Amino acid sequence: MQTIIAKFGGPAIATAEKIRNVAKKVIKEQASGINLVVVVSSMASIRRELRQFAHDITDEPSKREMDVLIATGAQMTSALLTMAIQELGGKAVSLTGWQAGIKTNDTHRNARVEDVDVKRIKSHLAQGEIVVVSGFQGITEVHDITTLGKGGSETSAVALAVALEAERVDIYSNVDGIFTADPQIVEHARMLPEISYDEMLEFANLGAHILHPRAVELAKKYEIPLVIRSNERDVDGTLIKGDVEMEKNLIVRGVAYESDIIRLTIGYDSYETASLAEVFHALAEHEINVDIIVQAVIDGIKPTISFTIAKEEFAESLRVLEVSKLSLGFSFADFEVGLAKVSIVGSGMVSNPGVAARMFARLGKEHIPVKMVSTSEIKVSVVVPQDEMVRAANALHDEFNLAILEISAS
Amino acid sequence: MQTIIAKFGGPAIATAEKIRNVAKKVIKEQASGINLVVVVSSMASIRRELRQFAHDITDEPSKREMDVLIATGAQMTSALLTMAIQELGGKAVSLTGWQAGIKTNDTHRNARVEDVDVKRIKSHLAQGEIVVVSGFQGITEVHDITTLGKGGSETSAVALAVALEAERVDIYSNVDGIFTADPQIVEHARMLPEISYDEMLEFANLGAHILHPRAVELAKKYEIPLVIRSNERDVDGTLIKGDVEMEKNLIVRGVAYESDIIRLTIGYDSYETASLAEVFHALAEHEINVDIIVQAVIDGIKPTISFTIAKEEFAESLRVLEVSKLSLGFSFADFEVGLAKVSIVGSGMVSNPGVAARMFARLGKEHIPVKMVSTSEIKVSVVVPQDEMVRAANALHDEFNLAILEISAS
Missing domain, CATH: 3.40.1160.10 (Acetylglutamate kinase-like)
Structure with missing residues (x-):
């Protein structure tokens, strides 16, 4: 049985x-x-x-x-x-x-x-x-x-x-399943009948708070199928499993977002004094999750590091950085609030190098400025101004034809 | 240690x-x-x-x-x-x-x-x-x-x-210890430094809701001393232990009461149809605690049984008796509300047969009618009208000199 x-x-x-x-x-x-x-x-x-x-x-x-x-x-x-x-x-x-x-x-x-x-x-x-x-x-x-x-x-x-x-x-x-995007902000979002563990992990990590990545990782390891379904309505929901073979041709599976993130920037006088590991170690010790990290060089000699955090962790982050300033040897810290992260996710990206370019092109066409970029094998995230988030999500949902019903089912 | x-x-x-x-x-x-x-x-x-x-x-x-x-x-x-x-x-x-x-x-x-x-x-x-x-x-x-x-x-x-x-x-x-009587109704009540397990058991059974008889019984069996003490004030409290030797000469140790009990009476047409066990079995099955039971004979042939129950169990008791009437073969049921039980307790009673008589004499002198009587080796309980309860408790507290400090301590 x-x-x-x-x-x-x-x-x-x-x-x-x-x-x-x-x-x-x-x-x-x-x-x-x-x-x-x-x-x-x-x-x-x-x-x-x-x-x-x-x-x-x-x-x-x-x-x-x-x-x-x-x-x-x-x-x-x-x-x-x-x-x-x-x-x-x-x-x-x-x-x-x-x-x-x-x-x-x-x-x-x-x-x-x-x-x-x-x-x-x-x-x-x-x-x-x-x-x-x-x-x-x-x-x-x-x-x-x-x-x-x-x-x-x-x-x-x-x-x-x-x-x-x-x-x-x-x-x-309390949701029917996993959607191509949040139906509350993207008009043509639709429910996905199936996605892979890896895609679900990206969704989970990218702010879709339906399922914790930890449970997905465990399910992936032991190949236990998961079904996200509604406790209110009698619908099939979304099946999360291993490779979703029939859908390999779909490059992007969904759009995710986080609506309120903050970018912090710290700078060092020279490469000699820069201790990246120690800064992030100090933050980790205080259980502050750092998301996108970007390193840049100003004036050819002064390294700066920008990273994003959730709004809730802003005050604590500033406190930690302030305390660590001297011992960790960085010379200034700056921040930018009012940002959002929009991501596209899909296992198909691995073999489609043009996806990120297509994403940037569409955002450029929409005149939405991209502040930071982060990529993995199956997702691309961009940081944009908060008030452009909804427009960005809708544009990308359209760009990758996510509203169109899939041809095959499992 | x-x-x-x-x-x-x-x-x-x-x-x-x-x-x-x-x-x-x-x-x-x-x-x-x-x-x-x-x-x-x-x-x-x-x-x-x-x-x-x-x-x-x-x-x-x-x-x-x-x-x-x-x-x-x-x-x-x-x-x-x-x-x-x-x-x-x-x-x-x-x-x-x-x-x-x-x-x-x-x-x-x-x-x-x-x-x-x-x-x-x-x-x-x-x-x-x-x-x-x-x-x-x-x-x-x-x-x-x-x-x-x-x-x-x-x-x-x-x-x-x-x-x-x-x-x-x-x-x-939330009490300082065990008292000779409830200080709220008996003015000269005082705390007992020591009482025996048996006395405590009677107090517990007689409505002093400080300690459940079950715990006292277990303590008695294994001779574990118990101390009832205040969680508010730093006082010694009452020690409950085995024989309280030094105080054997004190016949009565305290007065207890239950303020709201009801007497139910059922009658049979003849002894042939009377099935005492079945009536109390039916009540017990519904977890109704019957306290004092008195059997009397009316007209020389019709047995009646009176028993007391707590007020809270009145409605349920009537229901059980009504349902059982035919199968248990009794012919009428009556009840009297507005009653109270007053008891005197003390290990010394065992060897003092005159205690009950002295109790009845004092109650008679006070013109307090006694409706029912129940005795054990170390207590005598009487059922009196509710509005005479306080007067009865005070009279008995006085009669047995409970306000007077004990001569010896342990």
């Missing part, structure tokens, strides 16, 4: 009414003749309440104790969803992370899954029960409770799929 | 401020050179919220899933108190029921502790840590989460004391 993992997060389980809807959905799903494991995260309201509790006690809670506190959230949801399934006549059982055998390392608040012992889950499945697992959590070798950090619940789901050799993981979300 | 168990419940941990106060107290306690294990229950507000969540999903949640849900409450408190202790510079670690090795049977919502594996607690104590255990919960042989039902947190504390061979259990509460 096929095993399927279904993951429900925040919006899908926010109220009793919504939990009941999820219960109906999973009962129907199981009735199609599969083994079903459901992974749930905490309700957002509970997560906020728990954080506030901790905050009222201390500004710096120990990570171990935060895990003990935060892990209660998904445990609650797992019990409530199980009750809802039973209320509708279904058979179900809830399991915490440790009961489900999710074993992690001991990096509290950001633990990595090391192994899943699925004996218990299998015995419940064999009894025809829907197994409802608390996502985002696990247990260390010495039986301490851990949480998995960002993307944790999706990671729980994929890890369970690997250990149970599941057919696929259905990630229920 | 001595080991002491300290239990903090509802009011002591209701807010961040109160949790900080508990943290201060336990750090000071540990600094006196002891091993300290702290048992906490859920905040009352959280317990209510969790129950409401379940109620919003279903009227009849499965007991297993209720345990999974409810157990999160004490887990939260244990993490928060541990954070508060650490914030103040103390060393502490939180443990859930299963991490603390509290093993129970599988009677969900009302599990019995079967064994405590204290290996892990001991290793934390050896590292100088205050161990904060989630009370009210345990784990079954197949690793399901259980909760212990009424009196569960105190029972956790006593069970840990037994397994750790602790010196004593300090039960922190």
Whole structure:
């Protein structure tokens, strides 16, 4: 019998009414003749309440104790969803992370899954029960409770799929699937029936906050198909899998954007004093994510480095740079706000060297200034003025014919 | 090194401020050179919220899933108190029921502790840590989460004391200790420095809701001294232990009351049709606690049975009796509301047969009618009209000289 993992997060389980809807959905799903494991995260309201509790006690809670506190959230949801399934006549059982055998390392608040012992889950499945697992959590070798950090619940789901050799993981979300661009800013955006892991990774990294790259990476490694689908509407969603053969001829698969980024620039008097590694090390130590990095030379001798950060990390970045100024030996720092990043993504780019040129040409034709550029094998990102972002995204969506329906399906 | 168990419940941990106060107290306690294990229950507000969540999903949640849900409450408190202790510079670690090795049977919502594996607690104590255990919960042989039902947190504390061979259990509460009578209704009530397990059991059963009889019974069985003390004020409290030798000469130790009880009466046409056991079995099945039972005979042939119940269980009791009327074969049911129970308690009564007579004489002198009587070896209870309760309690407190300080201390 096929095993399927279904993951429900925040919006899908926010109220009793919504939990009941999820219960109906999973009962129907199981009735199609599969083994079903459901992974749930905490309700957002509970997560906020728990954080506030901790905050009222201390500004710096120990990570171990935060895990003990935060892990209660998904445990609650797992019990409530199980009750809802039973209320509708279904058979179900809830399991915490440790009961489900999710074993992690001991990096509290950001633990990595090391192994899943699925004996218990299998015995419940064999009894025809829907197994409802608390996502985002696990247990260390010495039986301490851990949480998995960002993307944790999706990671729980994929890890369970690997250990149970599941057919696929259905990630229920408040979107119908992955789109060629954000439908809210690009009129002709349409849903993609399939994309590759690598494309999804780029989308995830480029600001499409539907799925954390971490879960995609794990799915890619073990070749577990993921499906992004709506928890509201009964649509097929987007299947994320390995090579999407039939579509190799499509060079660009989608347009992504991040709407509010800031460019910081630091300069050195000479190459001798420049210590790139140390600057980014200092930023990383304060958990500041640096995105695009560009190095330029002014006057033939003075190196400058520009990089982008998210707006939320601006104040902290300035503080870190200010403190590091003397020890890291740079002479000035500047910044530019009001920027946005627009990216095109597609596995087909690897073998199509002209894609970036075509992108710049179209942006030039639209008189949209490009402030920075960054490329990978399957994406090109440009930094543009924030107020040109929507126009840039629409132009690129048009340029690469993304609104046109694909010829073949999987 | 001595080991002491300290239990903090509802009011002591209701807010961040109160949790900080508990943290201060336990750090000071540990600094006196002891091993300290702290048992906490859920905040009352959280317990209510969790129950409401379940109620919003279903009227009849499965007991297993209720345990999974409810157990999160004490887990939260244990993490928060541990954070508060650490914030103040103390060393502490939180443990859930299963991490603390509290093993129970599988009677969900009302599990019995079967064994405590204290290996892990001991290793934390050896590292100088205050161990904060989630009370009210345990784990079954197949690793399901259980909760212990009424009196569960105190029972956790006593069970840990037994397994750790602790010196004593300090039960922190919102009262200073056990009083000769409720100071709110008896003017000259005073705190007892010591009472016996048996006396405490009677007090607990007679409506002094400070400590559940179950925890007292367990403490009695393993001779673990309990101390009831204030979480607000620094007073000695009341020590509950085995025979309180020095005070044998004190016949009556205190006066207890229950302010709102109801008497139900059912009658049979003849002894042939009377089935006492079945009536009380039907009530017990619906978890209705029957207290005083009196059987009388009217007209020489028609047996009647009167019994008292708490006001809260009135509606349910009537419903159960109405449904059972035909099958259990009784012919009428009557009730009297507006009653109260007043009891005198003391180990000394066993060897003093005149105590009940003295009680009735005093009540007669005060013109307080006695509706029902119930006795045990160490208590006498009378049912009186509710509006005479305070006068009865004061009269009996005076009659047995309870306001007078004891001559000897332990």
